[in-house]
Amino acid sequence: MRPEDLLCPSPKGLYCPAGDFHVDPVRVVPRAVITHGHSDHARAGHGRVLATRETLDLMALRLGPNFAAAQEALDYGTPVEIGGVTVSLHPAGHVLGSAQVRLEKDGLVIVVSGDYKDVPDPTCTPFEPVRCHVFVSEATFGLPVFRHPDxxxxxxxxxxxxxxxxxxxxxxxxxxxxxxxxxxxxxxxxxxxxxxxxxxxxxxxxxxxxxxxxxxxxxxxxxxxxxxxxxxxxxxxxxxxxxxxxxxxxxxxxxxxxxxxxxxxxxxxxxxxxxxxVVSDHADWDGLTASIRATGCEELWVTHGAEDALVHWAQSRQIRARPLRLVAPVGDDGADRSDA
Ligand SMILES: [Zn+2]
Ligand SMILES: [Zn+2]
CATH class of the missing domain: 3.40.50 (Rossmann fold)
Known part of the structure; x- marks a missing residue:
């Protein structure tokens, strides 16, 4: 199986062809897996939504209880099958309930980070590196100049x-x-x-x-x-x-x-x-590169921010890498995103 058969960019966001669902779609879709409750990831109107209990609850608070026709809560580390794809959620350390999404089919593993940080936060479960072949990383602070203080x-x-x-x-x-x-x-x-x-x-x-x-x-x-x-x-x-x-x-x-x-x-x-x-809920440059290394990935897809520096960093370490320029409505993902 090629990575593109398990996950690929589409106008509605990251799409899993093998399982027929999207991850953090930017438009309404029949089936979505949502990493966390921030508005640039969690939108109203999808048919079915799979997320952690906390993310579903936070979505209900922000979007109203009927934000999706059907809601499925999934604990961290518990696999479920969607159309022959094994899906599980793993702590991202970003906000309460935030998750990375792990997809596996025919021995190929792709992990979508969502937003993440690798430093302690008393309000959420710590980031957990997940071994994978392809890692899809955010890059909000993907420049070496960004080093967050304690x-x-x-x-x-x-x-x-x-x-x-x-x-x-x-x-x-x-x-x-x-x-x-x-x-x-x-x-x-x-x-x-x-x-x-x-x-x-x-x-x-x-x-x-x-x-x-x-x-x-x-x-x-x-x-x-x-x-x-x-x-x-x-x-x-x-x-x-x-x-x-x-x-x-x-x-x-x-x-x-x-x-x-x-x-x-x-x-x-x-x-x-x-x-x-300077307090951020996103990994800084050192956090991004350490987390990417910890996944042991062979291939890196970079999204959400300053892609080029991380792509270059990965390539110089024999990790195949490319930017994933996802289509997002203007204003949702600009450089001034306040959740950073
Ligand atoms: Zn976020
Ligand atoms: Zn975000």
């Missing part, structure tokens, strides 16, 4: 600033699925015990994380209007809210933003971010 040390910068400016509000922008909850968990791990104040849009997903056993300590909702200026508080909000009317009225706020893109100073300046925190 996330705990970045959170310490925030807490040091809070200690230094006890009369000012620290307004922290963080993507609402995954990043915000990881920051809350890290802030608690670093010993900050006061209440964390949350924008209302973060509540449903944060409550869901809590229902899966995560403890974020004392959380206080921030009212939309007539609210207090909250001097000295940490207020966490989704990126969109940072520039809204909502963000006005805090006590001489210090604008903070947590993203791998904060490594690029111009981006931080562009967004008016005074305290950039």
């Amino acid at each position: 996330a705990a040390a970045e959170v310490d910068k925030l807490l040091a600033s809070v200690a230094l400016f006890p009369e000012r509000t620290h307004l922290l922008g963080a993507y609402s699925l995954g990043k915000a909850q990881r920051l809350m968990a890290l802030i608690r791990q670093r010993g900050y015990a006061a209440a964390l104040h949350l924008h209302g849009a973060l509540a449903p997903i944060t409550d869901y994380y809590a229902s899966r056993g995560l403890d974020f300590g004392l959380l206080e909702p921030v009212a939309d209007t007539h609210r207090k200026a909250l001097p000295g508080a940490i207020v966490i909000a989704p990126p969109m809210a940072m520039t809204d009317l909502w963000a006005r009225g805090f006590a001489d706020p210090i604008t903070c933003f947590a993203s791998g893109w904060m490594r690029v100073r111009a981006r931080a300046r562009q967004r008016g971010v005074e305290l950039p925190l």
Whole structure:
């Protein structure tokens, strides 16, 4: 069997001809396997969706309970047969429930990474390298310039600033699925015990994380209007809210933003971010190359980001490699993706 018979790019996304299903399709399809709940991977309207329990629940929260005609939950590491293809899900370490998809038929194994990171995250199961012949890797930070610092040390910068400016509000922008909850968990791990104040849009997903056993300590909702200026508080909000009317009225706020893109100073300046925190839920260059090596793959397909540098890196190590330029609606996968 050729790899293309097991998986190939199509206008609707990655398609498995042997099993007649798509992985993270960008258009509505009869049958989809979904890696995780972020909107550029998980869309509404498919016929049948196979994913982890957590991903299905998060999709229901974001897209409504009827986001697909049929939903099938699959635990990590449990194989199922779809049209003669053995499919299993394996932890991707990206956000709660995130999975790599392993496909096997006639001895050929292909793994689709989805989004992943190989560093510890208290809010999700650690990334697990899966042996395969062909590895399909994301490349959001696929340039050697991207080396993420230790996330705990970045959170310490925030807490040091809070200690230094006890009369000012620290307004922290963080993507609402995954990043915000990881920051809350890290802030608690670093010993900050006061209440964390949350924008209302973060509540449903944060409550869901809590229902899966995560403890974020004392959380206080921030009212939309007539609210207090909250001097000295940490207020966490989704990126969109940072520039809204909502963000006005805090006590001489210090604008903070947590993203791998904060490594690029111009981006931080562009967004008016005074305290950039380089915290990413995607692997950096070292993480990508180490994870690719750990799969033992003979062939690498690169998607979602800076493909060329990783393709070149792989080829220089005798791994066949090519970019997979998937068709994605404009805006979904641009360089400024806020889940990064
Ligand atoms: Zn993602
Ligand atoms: Zn993504």
